[in-house]
Amino acid sequence: MTQEQALKIMKTGVNIYLTGSAGAGKTYLLNKYISYLQEHDIPVAVTASTGIAATHMNGMTIHSWSGIGIKNRMDERDLSDLEDKKYLWKRFEKARVLIIDEVSMLHGYQLDMIEKVCRRFKRSNDPFGGLQVILSGDFFQLPPVEKTGQGVSMVYESDAWQILNPAICYISEQHRQEDEVLINILNTIRSNSIEELQYEQLEKRINAELKNVKPTKLYTHNINVDNENNIELGKIDEETKVYQMTSTGKDNLIEILKKSCIAYENLYLKIGAEVMSIKNNFDKGYVNGSRGKVIHFDTETGNPVVMFYNGVTQTVSPELWAIEEDGKIKASITQIPLRLAWAITIHKSQGMSLDHAEIDLRTTFTYGMGYVALSRVRSISGIKLLGINKDSLKVNPKVLEFDQDLKNESYNNEIMFKKLSKEDQSKMEINFIERMGGSVIPEKKKKATLSKTHQQNSRTIDTKVPTVLITKELLDQGKSIKEITKERGLTAGTITHHIEQIMSAYPDTKISHIRPPKKHIDLVEKANKKLKGEDIGKLNPIKIMLEEEGYNLSFEEIRLAKLFI
Secondary structure (H helix, E strand, O other): OOHHHHHHHHOOOOOEEEEEOOOOOHHHHHHHHHHHHHHOOOOEEEEEOOHHHHHOOOOEEHHHHHOOOOOOOOOHHHHHHHOOOHHHHHHHHHOOEEEEEOHHHOEHHHHHHHHHHHHHHHOOOOHHHHOEEEEEOOOOOOOOOOEOOOEOOEHHHOHHHHHHOOEEEEEOOOOOOOOHHHHHHHHHHHOOOOOHHHHHHHHOOEOOOOOOOOOEEEEOOHHHHHHHHHHHHHOOOOOOEEEEOEEEEOHHHHHHHHHHOOOOOEEEEOOOOEEEEOOOEHHHOEOOOOEEEEEEEOOOOOOEEEEEOOOOEEEOOOEEEEEEEOOEEEEEEEEOOEEEOOEEEHHHHOOOOEOOEEEEEOOOOOOOHHHHHHHOEOOHHHEEEEEEOHHHHOOOHHHHHHHHHHHHHHHHHHHHHHOOOHHHHHHHHHHHHHHOOOOOOOHHHHHHHHHHHHHHHOOOOOOOOOHHHHHHHHHHOOOOHHHHHHHHOOOHHHHHHHHHHHHHHOOOOOOHHHOOOHHHHHHHHHHHHHOOHHHOOOHHHHHHHHHHOOOOOOHHHHHHHHOOO
16 A cells, blocks of 8 residues: 555545555555644544653654553543643543554553543544544554563553554555665565575674665663663763753653654764764755764854765754644744764664664664664665574564454555545545534645735634534523533533533623533532542442442542532
8 A cells, every 4th residue: 555545545534544654654544644633623542552652743642642651551540630731621622533643562451541541532432432543553663662571462452443444554665774685675674585595694793894884783771772872972182062951841741752752862973973863854854864974063053064874964953852742832942953963772762763773683682673674774784793693573463363364454544545535535534524523624724824814804713613612602502411422423422511611701601501410519529528538529439339339320420510619
């Protein structure tokens, strides 16, 4: 399947698992879809399983976005505690599409927790609360980090995966490697069909000379990386320039960015330092992973001037890494987008494209590590191996079997969507946009049209009313919750949450026409009075106490009753 075909399927609103070999352009395609959603005013939550992957899309980790954090389980009390966090309500209320990149590094039980949280906050029993979910990853790459005594559970083995039942889009394009020899080696690793010919081709790269360049060394452990870079920088007898990271936003979000981004808080450079770009800058001729050497420092700005090994020489200026939500920057850090490039971990290299790499394939310790290391490099001529053993190229047999199923499903989806006429495709896209509350006219075109209308009428036109106020207007008209949910196309839980916000901001709003039975109000009030400490006012403790007394009220009934106490 091509990127273009996968994008068309995404636009119809179906849930997707986007996959393909390393270098297929999965992250590029996700960014393209994010732009499409933003143009149509559809709020999208951009997340990834790791901070590094999240920064490639200006997103945040799925653990942070969903509120699951470092938890290994999620019971009713945990869910109830999350419901007390106002920022989560705002986040889920806005979201219509959820993107999770690098899902291969998520445990199955983590995806189950995320699914539960989505259903709870969206107040819907639909998979993930009715969000369109785009999962992206490659199970041949690094698996989840094994936790003591828990083992590894892949996301496709989770209940959430079965519930979601995503349409498979398996991208067959290749945008990193143009070298047929390396492409063939990587494909034979993926299909577990590697033979002596491929081993011989790799063995020829053992201690291969890479002329006029010091390759990036890929290590399995951080300690080796730090030692290597510090030793090599110390060998250079030149003045050290220090670049300090700057930041804006809330401290906790800044810390998340710092931990997830591979930019240094303090970047130490010297003339002659081997460096690697950690940001794409297509206009200047270098990309994430491009290698080069600092040749001097700009006399006006003090920024490093790098001669990249692709022949481009550029002054490298500070760039921004940000956490964005609903089109707004919540936190950001700014730093020169360079990293000392004598060494980096294989784990942190995932998602990068390297010109040259020195790799020791004798020391890999998990499935996927050898494949990830080799697939970072653009051509076989850019690889220097220190050693290799056949175990380093083994793939998880469960993944191998599952991968064939994915390819078959993707092929069937490709055939099915090819049969759609242009008119049917367009109708499905429009239906999805309207269902998500977006604008059928792209946002850019809409702004241009509004600007023209503004000039004609010489007055400002407000095109967007806050969603809570729309609910208030319907409430003021005397409509019931059922009538409002039907008219707005939202869940009863979302409308109840709107009403809670309305009563907080507009306490004089008349809501007597949605008053629940007096018995419900009395039961909730009585149960709440029995609670102590932090449990007072919380939904789950109230619900548990009522169930112990033989009363089975839903969370929505409890929330509504609380408004009348």
